[in-house]
Amino acid sequence: MSVVxxxxxxxxxxxxxxxxxxxxxxxxxxxxxxxSTAGWExxxxxxxxxxxxxxxVLIDMEPKVINHSMSRAAKSGRWRYGETSHFSQxxxxxxxxxxxxxxxxxxxxxxxxxxxxxxxxHCDMLAGFIPMMSVAGGTGSGVGTFVTxxxxxxxxxxxxxxxxxxxxxxxxxxxxxxxxxxxxAHLYQLSDAIxxxxxxxxxxxxxxxxxxxxxxxxxxxxxxxxxxxGVLQPALTPDSCGANSRNPLGELVGALACHxxxxxxxxxxxxxMASSSIAFSTFSWPALLKHLRxxxxxxxxxxxxxxxxxxxxPASAGRTRTLTAGSFNTSLANLLILRxxxxxxxxxxxxxxxxxxxxxLPPEEAFSLWKSPVPFNKYEKSAxxxxxxxxxxxxxxxxxxxxxxxxxxxxxxHQYVKFGISEEDFLDSFTxxxxxxxxxxxxxx
Amino acid sequence: MTQSVxxxxxxxxxxxxxxxxxxxxxxxxxxxxxxxxxEALSSFFRNVDSRKSYSGACCVGGxxxxxxxxxVLIDMEEGVVNGxxxxxxxxxFDSTQLLTDxxxxxxxxxxxxxxxxxxxxxxIVNTLRKTAEHCDCLQCFFLIHSMGGGTGSGLGTRVLSLLEEEFSDVCRIVTAMYPSAEDDVITSPYNSVLAxxxxxxxxxxxxxxxxxSLVDIVNKISLMSHGAKPGCVLKKDCTVTSxxxxxxxxxxPFDAMNNIVANLLLNITSSARFEGSLNMxxxxxxxxxxxxxxxxxxxxxxxxLYTLADVNIPTRRLDQMFxxxxxxxHQLIRADPKHSLYLACALMVRGNVQVSDLRRNIERLRPxxxxxxxxxxxxxxxxxxxxxxxxxxxxxxLANNTCVKPTFMELRExxxxxxxxxxxxxxxxxxxxxxxxxxxxxxxxxDALIDEYHQLDATKARxxxxxxxxxxxR
Numbered sequence: 001m002s003v004v005x006x007x008x009x010x011x012x013x014x015x016x017x018x019x020x021x022x023x024x025x026x027x028x029x030x031x032x033x034x035x036s037t038a039g040w041e042x043x044x045x046x047x048x049x050x051x052x053x054x055x056x057v058l059i060d061m062e063p064k065v066i067n068h069s070m071s072r073a074a075k076s077g078r079w080r081y082g083e084t085s086h087f088s089q090x091x092x093x094x095x096x097x098x099x100x101x102x103x104x105x106x107x108x109x110x111x112x113x114x115x116x117x118x119x120x121x122h123c124d125m126l127a128g129f130i131p132m133m134s135v136a137g138g139t140g141s142g143v144g145t146f147v148t149x150x151x152x153x154x155x156x157x158x159x160x161x162x163x164x165x166x167x168x169x170x171x172x173x174x175x176x177x178x179x180x181x182x183x184x185a186h187l188y189q190l191s192d193a194i195x196x197x198x199x200x201x202x203x204x205x206x207x208x209x210x211x212x213x214x215x216x217x218x219x220x221x222x223x224x225x226x227x228x229x230g231v232l233q234p235a236l237t238p239d240s241c242g243a244n245s246r247n248p249l250g251e252l253v254g255a256l257a258c259h260x261x262x263x264x265x266x267x268x269x270x271x272x273m274a275s276s277s278i279a280f281s282t283f284s285w286p287a288l289l290k291h292l293r294x295x296x297x298x299x300x301x302x303x304x305x306x307x308x309x310x311x312x313x314p315a316s317a318g319r320t321r322t323l324t325a326g327s328f329n330t331s332l333a334n335l336l337i338l339r340x341x342x343x344x345x346x347x348x349x350x351x352x353x354x355x356x357x358x359x360x361l362p363p364e365e366a367f368s369l370w371k372s373p374v375p376f377n378k379y380e381k382s383a384x385x386x387x388x389x390x391x392x393x394x395x396x397x398x399x400x401x402x403x404x405x406x407x408x409x410x411x412x413x414h415q416y417v418k419f420g421i422s423e424e425d426f427l428d429s430f431t432x433x434x435x436x437x438x439x440x441x442x443x444x445x
Numbered sequence: 446m447t448q449s450v451x452x453x454x455x456x457x458x459x460x461x462x463x464x465x466x467x468x469x470x471x472x473x474x475x476x477x478x479x480x481x482x483x484e485a486l487s488s489f490f491r492n493v494d495s496r497k498s499y500s501g502a503c504c505v506g507g508x509x510x511x512x513x514x515x516x517v518l519i520d521m522e523e524g525v526v527n528g529x530x531x532x533x534x535x536x537x538f539d540s541t542q543l544l545t546d547x548x549x550x551x552x553x554x555x556x557x558x559x560x561x562x563x564x565x566x567x568x569i570v571n572t573l574r575k576t577a578e579h580c581d582c583l584q585c586f587f588l589i590h591s592m593g594g595g596t597g598s599g600l601g602t603r604v605l606s607l608l609e610e611e612f613s614d615v616c617r618i619v620t621a622m623y624p625s626a627e628d629d630v631i632t633s634p635y636n637s638v639l640a641x642x643x644x645x646x647x648x649x650x651x652x653x654x655x656x657x658s659l660v661d662i663v664n665k666i667s668l669m670s671h672g673a674k675p676g677c678v679l680k681k682d683c684t685v686t687s688x689x690x691x692x693x694x695x696x697x698p699f700d701a702m703n704n705i706v707a708n709l710l711l712n713i714t715s716s717a718r719f720e721g722s723l724n725m726x727x728x729x730x731x732x733x734x735x736x737x738x739x740x741x742x743x744x745x746x747x748x749x750l751y752t753l754a755d756v757n758i759p760t761r762r763l764d765q766m767f768x769x770x771x772x773x774x775h776q777l778i779r780a781d782p783k784h785s786l787y788l789a790c791a792l793m794v795r796g797n798v799q800v801s802d803l804r805r806n807i808e809r810l811r812p813x814x815x816x817x818x819x820x821x822x823x824x825x826x827x828x829x830x831x832x833x834x835x836x837x838x839x840x841x842x843l844a845n846n847t848c849v850k851p852t853f854m855e856l857r858e859x860x861x862x863x864x865x866x867x868x869x870x871x872x873x874x875x876x877x878x879x880x881x882x883x884x885x886x887x888x889x890x891x892d893a894l895i896d897e898y899h900q901l902d903a904t905k906a907r908x909x910x911x912x913x914x915x916x917x918x919r
Contacts, residue, residue: 010723010724014722062446062447062724062726063446063484064446064484064720064724065720065724068720089582090446090447090581090582091447091582091584091726091728092724092726092728092729094726094728094729094731094732095729095732095733095825096728096732138729138732168804169822170804170807170808170811170822170824171807171822171823171824171825171826172723172824172825172826173729173733173825173826174733174734174789174791174820174823174824174825175732175733203800203801203804206801207801212801213801214799214801214802215799215800215801216722216799216800216801217722217723217799217800217828218722220800400914401911401914402821402822404911404912404914404915405818405819405821405911405912406819406820408819408912409736409819411736411737411788411819411820412732412735412736414737414738415731415732415735427915430915431915431917434914434915434916434917435917438917
């Protein structure tokens with residue numbers, strides 16, 4: 001089953017290219033080991049000349065980034081984007097969600113739908129869509145939301161898993177919080193699940209784990225690609241009866257997003273280290289899983305600075321939970337994906353412990369395990385945890401708080417009204433997200 | 446890729462504009478090694494093959510034939526424009542892009558705005574329309590003029606309102622040169638205040654530049670080059686300090702000052718022309734830096750303004766560049782943004798600078814910069830990978846900051862000193878269409894603007910609590 005990726009805006013197109021790069025080289029490595037060519041079929045198709053082309057549609061309102069991504073891909077020699085799989089205009093969305101959603105989206109709807117349709121026709125069976133975008137700008141966020149809506153309308157039975165990159169807290173775009181609030185509120189109604197990466201967290205991974213001195217956006221994007229690849233590459237799932245899953249997105253959504261109010265997913269990967277150190281390190285499943293579990297419950301996104309003092313609260317703890325109460329991260333559901341050597345001997349009981357889950361979902365429902373004996377991206381053993389938990393609660397709350405502060409003074413609102421978004425629309429979005437925040441805050445063990 | 450059109454009005458506007466085109470050509474020559482007419486060049490230049498029949502316009506991708514600037518040059522006396530047409534840039538301008546008259550505006554805003562404004566309305570609109578038609582996707586008009594004179598200030602602001610009428614969805618960014626207190630034009634306060642009202646109402650963004658600041662900066666640079674310590678060598682041929690290496694062999698006075706302003710324009714458009722890991726388009730500038738429609742005065746500061754040839758501590762120099770951008774010596778108006786209130790700030794970086802350098806410096810400088818309560822972390826950042834000629838990196842900071850208030854208040858002072866005595870008023874009132882009410886309206890517009898900044902300043906000391914959040918019914 002094939003997945004069609006829709007890359008939107010500068011971030012979506014830059015991260016997307018790194019993702020395909022990782023998946024291609026990993027699939028080729030895997031192919032050499034397992035003598036199977038199925039590893040790439042999910043995300044690539046083969047042209048008549050035997051070249052690999054990504055199952056992707058590239059969309060941006062200005063041409064520079066798409067041109068850059070396409071030429072970089074082609075230069076790699078291992079894969080490329082389809083010649084005609086892209087759509088760009090001359091002028092960007094100006095960091096304005098309203099411009100993206102109300103003007104550019106509808107204006108170019110037909111062209112974009114045509115590109116998506118052509119890509120879908122290349123798929124034997126469509127597993128679903130992964131729109132990739134940032135929430136801070138105008139095109140990724142605004143056009144991305146509109147395109148997600150179109151995908152929902154035209155392919156009602158396909159799964160839509162949005163991948164979002166959240167910006168640095170201290171700003172890349174001044175109106176980023178407005179754009180983020182509008183995007184998230186709308187996507188919550190449209191998306192099956194929303195997978196989030198935060199620039200701040202990934203930046204710390206680059207500096208503290210990968211020891212990169214001068215971190216560039218390429219470094220950031222490569223970490224995101226590595227983590228996403230760990231989720232999306234083929235794996236054996238409980239439903240797949242001994243073969244690689246043919247319904248990865250459906251199974252992921254089924255495992256994690258069982259309730260419409262809880263759709264925010266975060267990703268953690270272990271181990272992550274500078275590639276020069278990998279050869280000199282040995283990994284054991286018990287150690288990796290112990291760290292990963294503690295990362296989950298203490299809400300640390302990497303294996304440095306883990307707070308080992310955090311434990312699940314005793315069963316008799318108080319019923320009311322507030323945002324700041326304790327540092328224990330309650331999960332709704334977790335999906336653990338293990339890849340590499342001795343994967344069948346890995347002991348994952350710690351993740352099935354009911355103490356770390358909310359009370360109204362039994363741990364057998366809450367915890368899912370996927371495995372693949374094929375090592376991923378040069379790591380002999382690696383574990384990826386996709387988590388529907390309170391991990392994103394604080395960043396989401398910060399985002400809404402800052403947006404609300406700005407909204408209270410009506411700053412920049414005239415820029416949105418100009419393109420068709422009213423104060424009412426803003427208020428609706430704020431209301432939706434306060435509801436999401438409240439739901440996640442109320443998650444209790 | 447989008448195109449921008451530069452409209453230069455009056456003596457000052459045309460002199461600055463001329464420096465801009467010179468530097469733009471040099472920058473593109475430096476970057477564009479293969480002589481192909483690429484997207485970046487097309488943002489400011491047309492490629493014309495005179496052998497072709499219809500208008501001769503060539504598409505992107507071919508070899509460069511003859512580059513024509515996307516510019517409109519307007520002046521009501523011929524001296525400056527004729528000088529340009531006889532100088533080394535004569536090939537770059539089309540005679541159809543020029544609008545001149547002979548007698549000048551006599552430093553009278555009313556003559557520029559009303560008399561010439563009406564007389565030349567048709568031809569101005571036609572010229573603008575033709576220039577716009579040559580553009581595939583016109584994104585922005587850059588208007589350059591001074592505030593103190595008659596043509597730049599009067600006719601320039603008339604052009605501004607014509608641009609709003611005829612091309613309402615194209616961004617209008619005005620680079621306005623404000624006169625210093627010792628300006629030799631006595632009526633410059635009148636002209637400036639009358640023009641200010643137009644800028645407040647019709648421009649999307651204004652980049653105010655004060656002559657005095659430019660003079661100070663140029664003096665500082667020449668001090669560096671003369672009183673330099675041994676081992677410090679100033680790079681002589683970079684775009685900032687001189688026209689050296691460019692087309693004109695001799696430097697005219699004001700050239701150094703105009704170079705700075707020309708660099709400002711080059712850097713603002715760099716991310717729209719060249720690629721980078723975090724692009725910043727021109728329409729993003731207004732979107733991020735203008736929280737309320739009238740408060741669109743953005744204080745520019747440029748670093749580095751000079752370079753030292755011995756660079757052996759790369760990271761320290763980079764951080765120094767960021768610190769300099771916020772020091773009052775580098776602002777292009779006489780203001781100290783660090784002691785006023787920031788509404789928003791944009792950092793446009795060029796060269797080999799990565800996001801971690803940007804983040805590190807923002808975190809470092811942030812605590813010392815007062816931001817308005819509802820935009821505590823409001824930074825707009827852009828990374829362009831192509832550095833300017835002669836530097837390895839550069840930074841342009843645009844700040845929407847209440848430090849413009851003193852400049853405007855001083856302007857109002859100078860205006861009222863004359864207006865109280867009705868000095869020179871008759872020169873204006875004699876002009877057909879000019880009335881005293883225009884003066885009083887302009888003054889109240891300026892008053893209202895100063896007041897808006899004042900209100901914001903007042904919030905600076907106050908600790909405003911967060912507004913209560915929406916509460917959800919359980």
